[in-house]
Amino acid sequence: MTMQIAESVSLSAPDARARAHAAAAQNNLRTEPRAVRITIIALAMTFLSVFVVLPLVVVFAQAFSKGILAYLAALADPEALSAIKLTLVVAAISVGLNLVFGLVAAWAIAKFEFRGKTFLITLIDLPFSVSPVISGLVFVLLFGAQGYFGSWLRDHDIQILFAVPGIALATTFVTFPFVARALIPLMQEQGTQEEEAAVSLGASGLQTFFRVTLPNIKWGVLYGVLLCNARAMGEFGAVSVVSGHIRGETNTMPLLVEILYNEYQFVAAFAIASLLAMLALITLIAKTVLERHLDEGHDRRDH
C-alpha cells in the first residue's frame, strides 16, 4: 500500500490518475456493494453478540445480582474452596502428563515416517470428538465395581473411581490431544535438518532435544499447555460420570456449578461460573498473545 502511494507520487499526474482507476477497478472485482457489505457485517456481529457475548455477560450479571458481598461469601464457602483446590490439583496432574506425552508424540509423528500415521493421528484426535460422557464411561467400565479391574482394586483397597485418581484419569483422557496437536504442525514445518546437524556435530539425543528442538517449539508448547489447562479445569461431562459427586471431596468447580444451580442457589452457582468464565477470558487473551509469537517465528523462518 505505502509502496503504491510512493510510486504514484513520483509519477506524472495523468499517469497517476490512470493507475488509481486501475487500482479501484481491481478492488471492485474483489469486493461487494456497500449494502451487501454492511448486511454481512451486521449479521456476523449480531450472531456473535447474541450467541457468544450475551451468555458471557449473563454469567457476571447473575453472579453480582445480589451485590458483591454475596458474591464473595459464595466464593469463601468451604465447599467452593475445596472445589477450587481439587480443580487446580487435577489440572496440574493432567497437564503435566499430557505435556510429556504431547512432546513425544509430536516428535514421533513429525520427524519419522511410518505406516499407519493417519490412524495414529486419528487416535490422538479421538478425545476431541468423543462425547465427554463416553470418556467417563470407559473408566467406569474399567475400574467400576463390575469393571474389568474392579474386583482386583477392591481386594487391594485402591480407590480410583469416585476419587481423585479417576477424575485425573478422565481429565487426562479428554485433554489428551491439545499439546500434541499444537506441536505436530510446528515440528513438521521445521523438518529435521537442525537436529541432524546437531547430532552429526556430536550432540547426544537429549542434548539435541533440549538445546535445538525445545527452543524452536517453546511457544507452541506454551500454546498447547494453555489450551490443555483451560479444558482440564472446565471439563464437566467426563468428570461428572467418574466423580460420584461427593460434596467437599470429589466436586470440581464445574460440578459444583451444576449442584448449586440445581439447588436454586443461583448467586453461588454463577459466582463459581464467573471464576471459570474469567479463566476462559484470560486463556483467550494469552492465546492471542502466543499466536502473535508463533506467527513471528513463522515469518522469521520464511524469510
Next chain:
Amino acid sequence: MGLTLSWLSIIILIPLAGLFLKSLELSPEQFWNILSSRRTLNALRVSFGLAFAAACVNLVMGSIIVWALVRYHFPGRRLFDAIVDVPFALPTAVAGVALTALFAEKGWLGAPLAAAGIKVAFTPVGIFVAMIFIGIPFVVRTVQPVLQDLDPEIEEAAGSLGASRWQTIIRVILPSLGPALLTGLALAFARAVGEYGSVIFIAGNLPNVSEIAPLLIVIRLSEFRYADATAIAVVMLIVSFVIIFAVNRLQRWAQSRIPAR
C-alpha cells in the same frame, strides 16, 4: 516411538478396548433390543438430528462471519475475531447455565421470545441453541485460514473475464473453500452430537422429547444398566471415529490438491 505407543495405549486404547469388549458380552439380539427401544431411538434421533441442523446453521453463519472477518474492515473486528473462540474456552457447564438463564422465560432473550410465543429453554429448541453455541468456532476456525490464503489473482481473473461478483463467489471461491467447509461442518456436527454440559441445563431432559443420547448414557449408568450405556456409547463412538477419520483424509486430500506455496 515406543513411549508414544505405550502411553497412547494406556490412556486411549485400553479404555476404548474395554468399551468394545463390554459390548461384545452382549448377544447381537440384546444389542439390537437396546438400540431399537423407543427411548434409545428417540435420544439418538434428538442428538443426531439437532446436531446436524445446528451444524448446518453454523456452516451458513460461520461462512458469513469468516467473510466479514477476513474481507472487511469494521470497528471491533479484532475483538469479534477473538470472541469466536469463547465457546471453545468457556467450560460447558458455565455455557449451559448461562444459556439457560438467557433463554429462560424470564431471561433477557427468553422473555421477548416467550411474548412472541416461542419457548426455547426446556424444549428441543433449547438443545438446538446450545448446539449452535458450541459449534460456531469449528466452522470459523477451519475456513478462516483457507479464505485468507486464497490467491486474489484468481478472483480478479474471473472478474475481469466478465464474471459477475455472484458468479465468482459461487464458481471460484466456494469450490476452493469446499474441503474446509466440509471439515468445519463435520467437526461442528461431531462436537454437537456428543455435547453434554452445555445442553443438559437448557434441554428440559424429557424422555423421548428433549433427552439427548449422552444424557441417556448417564441415566443408564446411574441405574447400573451398564449394558445399555455401553451399547449406546459404542454406536456414538463408531460415528465419531468415522467422522474424524474422514476429516483427516479430507485434510490430506485438500493439502495434496493445493501445491505448497
